[in-house]
Amino acid sequence: MDFSTRLRDHGLRVTRQRLAVLGVVDSHPHSSADAVAEKVRRDLPELSLQSVYNVLNDLTAFDLLRRFSPPHSPALYETRVGDNHHHAVCTRCGRVEDVDCAVGHAPCLTPSDSHGMTIQIADVLYQGICKDCAERSPGPAG
Amino acid sequence: MDFSTRLRDHGLRVTRQRLAVLGVVDSHPHSSADAVAEKVRRDLPELSLQSVYNVLNDLTAFDLLRRFSPPHSPALYETRVGDNHHHAVCTRCGRVEDVDCAVGHAPCLTPSDSHGMTIQIADVLYQGICKDCAERSPGPAG
DNA sequence: CCGCTTATTTTGAGTAAGTCAAGATAAGCA
DNA sequence: TGCTTATCTTGACTTACTCAAAATAAGCGG
Numbered sequence: 001m002d003f004s005t006r007l008r009d010h011g012l013r014v015t016r017q018r019l020a021v022l023g024v025v026d027s028h029p030h031s032s033a034d035a036v037a038e039k040v041r042r043d044l045p046e047l048s049l050q051s052v053y054n055v056l057n058d059l060t061a062f063d064l065l066r067r068f069s070p071p072h073s074p075a076l077y078e079t080r081v082g083d084n085h086h087h088a089v090c091t092r093c094g095r096v097e098d099v100d101c102a103v104g105h106a107p108c109l110t111p112s113d114s115h116g117m118t119i120q121i122a123d124v125l126y127q128g129i130c131k132d133c134a135e136r137s138p139g140p141a142g
Numbered sequence: 143m144d145f146s147t148r149l150r151d152h153g154l155r156v157t158r159q160r161l162a163v164l165g166v167v168d169s170h171p172h173s174s175a176d177a178v179a180e181k182v183r184r185d186l187p188e189l190s191l192q193s194v195y196n197v198l199n200d201l202t203a204f205d206l207l208r209r210f211s212p213p214h215s216p217a218l219y220e221t222r223v224g225d226n227h228h229h230a231v232c233t234r235c236g237r238v239e240d241v242d243c244a245v246g247h248a249p250c251l252t253p254s255d256s257h258g259m260t261i262q263i264a265d266v267l268y269q270g271i272c273k274d275c276a277e278r279s280p281g282p283a284g
Numbered sequence: 285c286c287g288c289t290t291a292t293t294t295t296g297a298g299t300a301a302g303t304c305a306a307g308a309t310a311a312g313c314a
Numbered sequence: 315t316g317c318t319t320a321t322c323t324t325g326a327c328t329t330a331c332t333c334a335a336a337a338t339a340a341g342c343g344g
Contacts, residue, residue, distance in 0.1 A: 012320090013311090014311075015310070015320090015321065015322080016310095017312080017321080017322070018321090032300085032301090033301080033302080046323080048322070048323050050303085050304095050322080050325095051322050053303080054321075054322075055322095058321095061203060069213040069214075071209070071211040071217075072211075074300080074302085075213075075301085075302090088253055088256060088257060088259050088261065097222040097256075099254060099256075100254050100255065101251040102254060109266060109268075111268050114270070115239040115241075115263075115272075116272060116273035117230050117232060117239065117270045117271060117273065118271045119230065119269070119270040120233075120269060120270045120277075121267075121268070121269040122267070122268050122269075123267045124251060124265070125263075125264070125265045125267070126249065126251075126256070126263070126264050127261070127265070128259045128262045128263070129259060129260045129262070130257075131258035134260060153340090154291090155292070155340050156341090157292065157293080157339080157340070160292090171308095175330080176329095189293090189294095190293070190294050192293080192294070192295080192296095192331095195330090195331065195332080196292075196293075216330060216331085217331090232302095261322095286337090286343100287344090288318105288342090288343090289340105289342085289343105290339100291330090291338105291341085292337100292338080292340085293329105293337080293338065293342075294337070294338075295334100295336085296329090296334095296336105297332100297333080298333075298334105299330100300329100300330085301323090301328100301330085302327100302330095303327075303328070304326080304327075305325095305326090306324090306325095306342095307322105308321100308324090309320105309321075309322065309323085310320090310321080310322085311318105311323100312317105312318090312319095313318090314315100314317090
């Protein structure tokens with residue numbers, strides 16, 4: 001299903017800016033707002049950063065995009081939604097990889113004591129050193 | 143073991159600012175830098191926000207504090223370190239609760255495919271609605 | 285207890301990542 | 315094709331943090 005159809009299915013107008021943002025995030029998963037703006041501007045030079053923030057936020061609200069906030073990083077966006085997958089982040093270079101969820105839907109884990117909260121999501125953030133960084137500077141993880 | 147001893151054990155000077163910050167974070171876990179500054183200033187009116195950031199960052203680097211970055215929130219700090227516990231966050235009010243780690247040390251989960259990364263930590267973020275928010279505005283989770 | 289060294293704090297400036305809102309533009313419908 | 319209104323651009327702003335020089339204070343040795 002293409003992006004135009006998905007937008008219309010949610011009662012959203014199909015704009016060049018939205019299609020461009022979705023296309024860039026689809027081909028470059030885990031992109032920041034700045035990175036998306038830079039790439040979209042190759043085709044739409046007049047696109048504003050404000051508009052990128054608007055589009056990313058609006059489409060995340062409608063589950064057309066997923067937002068992921070690793071520590072020490074701007075928010076990152078991806079089009080892979082609905083499968084509750086997790087992420088692995090390299091603590092040296094910031095590289096992000098998708099990790100399939102063993103269960104496939106949220107919440108995939110339940111806390112030992114939820115303190116009365118109704119849990120809806122369990123996000124797992126794996127942190128470590130990627131292969132490239134381990135090769136470049138073999139510290140204790142090498 | 144008190145904070146002075148822990149600071150000395152790490153070769154760090156024992157300053158009034160550090161002791162005050164540690165004390166506040168200990169009695170108010172999951173506090174932001176702003177919240178810490180506000181409380182410490184009741185005893186040390188001349189404490190600067192810059193100093194709070196310095197102390198929080200330095201003590202986190204030495205594992206005297208733990209930093210936790212929920213989405214849509216400034217970084218939060220706590221003195222509970224070393225047990226790899228997780229967190230549950232209310233998506234409406236931002237309330238944070240500790241959740242014990244079933245394993246007790248990192249990493250407590252391993253990814254199905256680590257993409258060549260050497261995984262060191264697995265942080266689980268549980269998100270949901272706390273009891274108070276559910277009672278106040280019973281949406282779909284009510 | 286005092287002086288010296290140097291880690292740390294304060295001060296002032298700045299950056300990065302985002303939000304707010306008014307006016308302009310363009311998507312879509314009749 | 316014209317009208318409505320969602321969305322974009324523009325300009326301003328806020329929040330959460332960092333940077334670095336000068337001042338201060340912690341701690342050690344004599």
